[in-house]
Amino acid sequence: MTLSQSLASFIVNTKFEDLPQDVVDFAKICILDWMGSAVAGKDLQPIKIIDDFVRDMGGAQQATLVTGGKSSVAQAAFVNGAASHIVELDDIHRGSIIHAGTVVIPAALAVAEWKNKSGRDLIEAVAIGYEVCYRIGEAVTPSHYYYWHNTATCGTFGAAAAAAKLLDLNTEQIMHTLGSAGTQASGLWEFIEDGAMSKQLHPGKATMNGVISALLSKRGFTGASQILEGRRGFFEAMSKQYDPTKITNQLGEIFKIIENSFKIHASCxxxxxxxxxxxxxxxxxxxxxxxxxxxxxxxxxxxxxxxxxxxxxxxxxxxxxxxxxxxxxxxxxxxxxxxxxxxxxxxxxxxxxxxxxxxxxxxxxxxxxxxxxxxxxxxxxxxxxxxxxxxEYPKGDPENPPTKGEMVAKFKQLASKLPEKQIQNYINDILHLEELPNVKTFFTIQHQNSFTIIK
Amino acid sequence: MTLSQSLASFIVNTKFEDLPQDVVDFAKICILDWMGSAVAGKDLQPIKIIDDFVRDMGGAQQATLVTGGKSSVAQAAFVNGAASHIVELDDIHRGSIIHAGTVVIPAALAVAEWKNKSGRDLIEAVAIGYEVCYRIGEAVTPSHYYYWHNTATCGTFGAAAAAAKLLDLNTEQIMHTLGSAGTQASGLWEFIEDGAMSKQLHPGKATMNGVISALLSKRGFTGASQILEGRRGFFEAMSKQYDPTKITNQLGEIFKIIENSFKIHASCxxxxxxxxxxxxxxxxxxxxxxxxxxxxxxxxxxxxxxxxxxxxxxxxxxxxxxxxxxxxxxxxxxxxxxxxxxxxxxxxxxxxxxxxxxxxxxxxxxxxxxxxxxxxxxxxxxxxxxxxxxxEYPKGDPENPPTKGEMVAKFKQLASKLPEKQIQNYINDILHLEELPNVKTFFTIQHQNSFTIIK
The missing domain is CATH 3.30.1330.120 (2-methylcitrate dehydratase PrpD)
Incomplete structure (x- = not known):
């Protein structure tokens, strides 16, 4: 089996029922935390620019923008991915140096909403998307990180995996999805010298490109079968050292989403x-x-x-x-x-x-x-x-995990622009996400109301 | 001046009036040849898939798809870029190993149509886009080419430059456009092992990403100021050796579009x-x-x-x-x-x-x-x-240039699916492009009719 096939097989075969309870609970907290970051960031200038671009392009009313209204599933992922990284309070995985929430969740949420998927489907896709990008990130860390923004490059695979799962792609289609994702992976650190807005472009485009990869594959579009380990693939082209065993070791047996760190305080x-x-x-x-x-x-x-x-x-x-x-x-x-x-x-x-x-x-x-x-x-x-x-560890590291109450308190601050009732509804819905029959009812309707009210 | 500033200054300061007549004539032949390739490729499977994806996403009716109808300017570039590379008869520049037509022209044409630009504006933007990507390609060839598909990676800069010119961006905005383009540059050769459809995804996404870069910059979005030569920029991350003087040497004094090679015969x-x-x-x-x-x-x-x-x-x-x-x-x-x-x-x-x-x-x-x-x-x-x-040189190389008649004959074969009258109109319009007050009249209306007729 190629690495792409191993990952594709993992993606196809992993079901909500297989996820341990702590993984389900953790995924819900990740989604709550992502939502807080997205709401907190939505009105800042780089996001307003991307939002304005997307509205100018138009698009089918498929998925909710955190900035209000809807757009195509690809463009919704773009806006929501960019918005959720900008206040720099989103989650981070030390081993892969990836902020998975800002790339995986916007892709998953947009596709789930569009396809009337359930809360269980969303949790399943998020756990899978985190797993895929963390493992690819660990395989290429640290050498890849010198030039490349892991959240964007490796994150593209995670977004693609989550989207592919929610589109019910088969193993072959997912292999092609990963091929298309890897050949679109981009995001250079050079922007940091200027503090440029590429920091928001990267997760936005990564999550969008992941969605595009899955949507093309569903229609029969093909990609490289060995995009990771091939002679002219992602590993060789984009990292000095890499370790493919990080991808396959205990894949499907342990879930790395629980290694995630959360930022509780809004400082360095x-x-x-x-x-x-x-x-x-x-x-x-x-x-x-x-x-x-x-x-x-x-x-x-x-x-x-x-x-x-x-x-x-x-x-x-x-x-x-x-x-x-x-x-x-x-x-x-x-x-x-x-x-x-x-x-x-x-x-x-x-x-x-x-x-x-x-x-x-x-x-x-x-x-x-x-x-x-x-x-x-x-x-x-x-x-x-x-x-x-x-x-020894700041609060939020997996060795010093925050309580659910601390994460809820953080969310309330991040989402404080929203009406109190909406904040409470989000908390209730996300903390009971596995009971929600259709993601659309939570993200679209409440969200649109809330943004209508505050505009 | 940084390299980005040099390029931005060249882009801002180059006007149609400055282009030598042979450059203008050559650019028109490039556009004619591009159109032929796009029409010849539009009904093949990878293009049908991308076209179907774009229609599913919806979008404002801004720019013509070679597959029929209109979509957003970004998505039109995606479809038209993918379509024009697939029959493998598009133009090629030996020094940079770039097929510039398939990335620069779809971006330029989509923006020109949308913004009611003239034929002169289109020629100007195409000559500039070719120049920018050829020079960046020459700077990183041959080492970059081992892993990276130059047409896609360097082509992103060319598409961005053409779009930026047609959007009348200033020097500062163009610098940011190039920063955003470079940090999105992607396209690995690994797909070639499988003969996968990434060959079409690459130019399609490159031209789309170039358009997105320019449209974001116009709204104030910032990018790296030294995306090419910076410590963690395009050169260092993506090529073993590179020569920045290839970019600045006689920039604005000579136009490399006339170094282009055309393929006359439909074989290797x-x-x-x-x-x-x-x-x-x-x-x-x-x-x-x-x-x-x-x-x-x-x-x-x-x-x-x-x-x-x-x-x-x-x-x-x-x-x-x-x-x-x-x-x-x-x-x-x-x-x-x-x-x-x-x-x-x-x-x-x-x-x-x-x-x-x-x-x-x-x-x-x-x-x-x-x-x-x-x-x-x-x-x-x-x-x-x-x-x-x-x-010593095959026909089509700059040392053995084809006659205008040979290029017209090639176009007639490539465009043979269209009604004879449409073919003749395209030839007349493109060969007199500098006289056309609005690109829209030639691309939209005739094209839409032609595709309505043959559907």
Whole structure:
């Protein structure tokens, strides 16, 4: 069997009934988290541009745009893929360096809605799409990542797999789908030098190209049978080293979606372990700002290289200031999208507390990096008492998973533009997705209403 | 100036008035030849599939599909790009190994029609699009070509450049257009192992992605400013060696479209020099088949490696048989798309003559390859006379250019599905394209009628 055949066979043979309960639960959280990111990002400039382009092109009313209304299934995937990556709070898999949600879920959701698929079908396709792109990403990481944006390149295969599953393609058709997906895989890191909008173009186009691949294959369009491992295929052309066993090893036996990491706080990931500790200590000891004499953060060197900034001047910079993030977390006991504001940035209480924050390197934590992104927090109180706590993994990593409640709280912040009732409906529908007979009823109707209301 | 800025500046500053007359004349022939290939390919299976996909997606009625009717400008480019490459008779540039027509012209034509541009605007955009992709292709050839289908990868830049010119983008917007084009560049050769339909997907998607890049930039979407030469850009990621001076050297001073090669005969390029000689000798001496005693072809080794086949069994194989092609050319005095048929394949006159054809290697011709794809033909007649002729370049190469009449004759064969009047109208319109006030009148209306008639 070629790698494409192995993957195609896995895609055809994996059924909802085979998914362990933790995989089903995890997939639902991924979908909730994706929806939050998409709603939070939908009104930002790069998304408005793509949305305007899509409306100009027209298209059949097949699938819902997170920006409102409907378009063709391919173009809906484009808009929704771009929208869900821009606030940089979407999920991430450390092993493959892929944000799977932003490429797999828009493809799956658009096809599921169009084809009147059930919540179970959607969960099945999402779990499969994550699996396919994670495994391809792991096979080519790290060498591929130097030039190529894994989320876009490997993500194209994941989007194609999810779309193919929902279109009920057979093994042969899926092999061709993967061939067409791989020969469209693109997305260079060069844009990062300019901070260009390609960051949104990449997931949008990847998910769209995955959908196109599956829709063409369904009609008999053929692709390379060995797009991954062939002499002039994806591996050889686009990575210095690669390991195909990462694709086949325990394929169908374990589901890697549960290795996913979620971002809870709306700041740089290197500040997260410290923020977790600040929130925990603040809650556990019911700390008041006026009781705090000194705060000592000890972490790994890279965290300081990137986030040691005692005087951030913009909201964006504040997300990359370990001092600010620590103080914010102590004061607010959370650090979501709505907590990083101009008001917070200039809040004299937070600014005052920041001056008491000292940051440094703790050798044992430093040595454990990058496997563990740990931190240690010690707080000296006015009464002489010292409280402290240490962690190895930031909240959201699979080793330190968030609770369902924390993910719901995050969603509420991300989706805060929507009416309260709509937010609650989304949460209820997605957390009970396997009971939903038709995805269309949840995504289209509620969504269209909600966007009609706020426009 | 970055390379993108140099190219953007060239694109903005080049006007129809600056184009030498031979460039204008050449561009018109390219457009005529492209149209013939597109019409000839439009009903083949891969194109029917893409066409069906596009109709399923719907779209605004902006630009004409060669398959009939209209769709969005992006999707029209997709269909027309795919259609124009499939009969393998489209133009080719040796230095960059790019078939520019199949990527540049569908993008230019779709945008020109949509925006009511003139024939002069179309010629200007086509000359610019060819220039951009030829130069990028030359910069990365040959190393890029091992994995990547230059027509698709480099072609994306050419399509983007043509679309950007017709959308009147400024220098800054064009720089972003090129950034978005380069980060979407894709198309691996792996499909060739299976003979898969990716050969059509590549030019179709390349031209569509070029159009998308320009349409996004017009709305303010940004891309990498150094997509070609940047540390993680197109050159470094996708070619072992590259030479940026190929892009800037005499840019705007010479126009490389006139380096284009055309395929006159509908067979493997390695048979062409010999077929030219057979046609010439047959015409010059008014040869009858019964007068011919022996035919001796002497050429380069690669031609024999690929086309020494005395017993072709299919029409496809007959196009790769030097013996068949030589006999066919002697009998029919031409070798276009309509000459390679089941009837020809089994024609006893051609089959009989084939047995008199001997093929071999001529050292001086062999040594001149691959710069020159030459041949020598000697014919022994029944009356004892010997006629012979030799050429260094097949007809269609820039060193042995076809006449306008030969290109018109080729077009008539390629477009033979259309009503005779439509064929003549196309020829008249395209050969006087600079006089046409609005491209729409020629492509939409005549084309729609013609396809309505034949459906």
């Amino acid at each position: 990931r290197h500040t997260h372990a410290t923020m977790d500790l600040a929130i925990d200590l603040s809650n556990e000891h019911d700390l008041k700002v006026e009781d705090i004499e000194e705060v000592t953060v000890q972490t790994y060197q890279v965290a300081l290289d990137i986030t040691d900034n005692a005087q951030p001047n913009t909201v964006y910079a504040s997300k990359f200031s370990l001092q600010f993030c620590t103080a914010l977390a102590l004061v607010k006991r959370q650090g979501g999208l709505l907590d990083f504001t101009e008001e917070s940035l200039h809040d004299p209480v937070i600014r005052g507390l920041m001056e008491k924050v000292k940051v440094g390197v703790e050798p044992s934590i430093h040595e454990a990096y990058p496997e563990k992104w740990g931190s240690s927090l010690q707080i000296q109180l006015a009464n002489g008492e010292i409280v402290q706590k240490q962690s | 390029r390695h048979t062409h020099a010999t077929m030219d000689l057979a046609i010439d000798l047959s015409n010059e001496h008014d040869l009858k088949v019964e007068d011919i005693e022996e035919v001796t072809v002497q050429t380069y080794q690669v031609a024999l490696d690929i086309t020494d086949n005395a017993q072709p069994n299919t029409v496809y194989a007959s196009k790769f048989s030097l013996q068949f092609c030589t006999a066919l050319a002697l009998v029919k005095r031409q070798g276009g798309l309509l000459d390679f048929t089941e009837e020809s394949l089994h024609d006893p006159v051609i089959r009989g003559l084939m047995e008199k054809v001997k093929v071999g290697v001529e050292p001086s011709i062999h040594e001149a390859y691959p710069e020159k794809w030459g041949s020598s033909l000697q014919i022994q007649l029944a009356n004892g006379e010997i006629v012979q002729k030799q050429s």
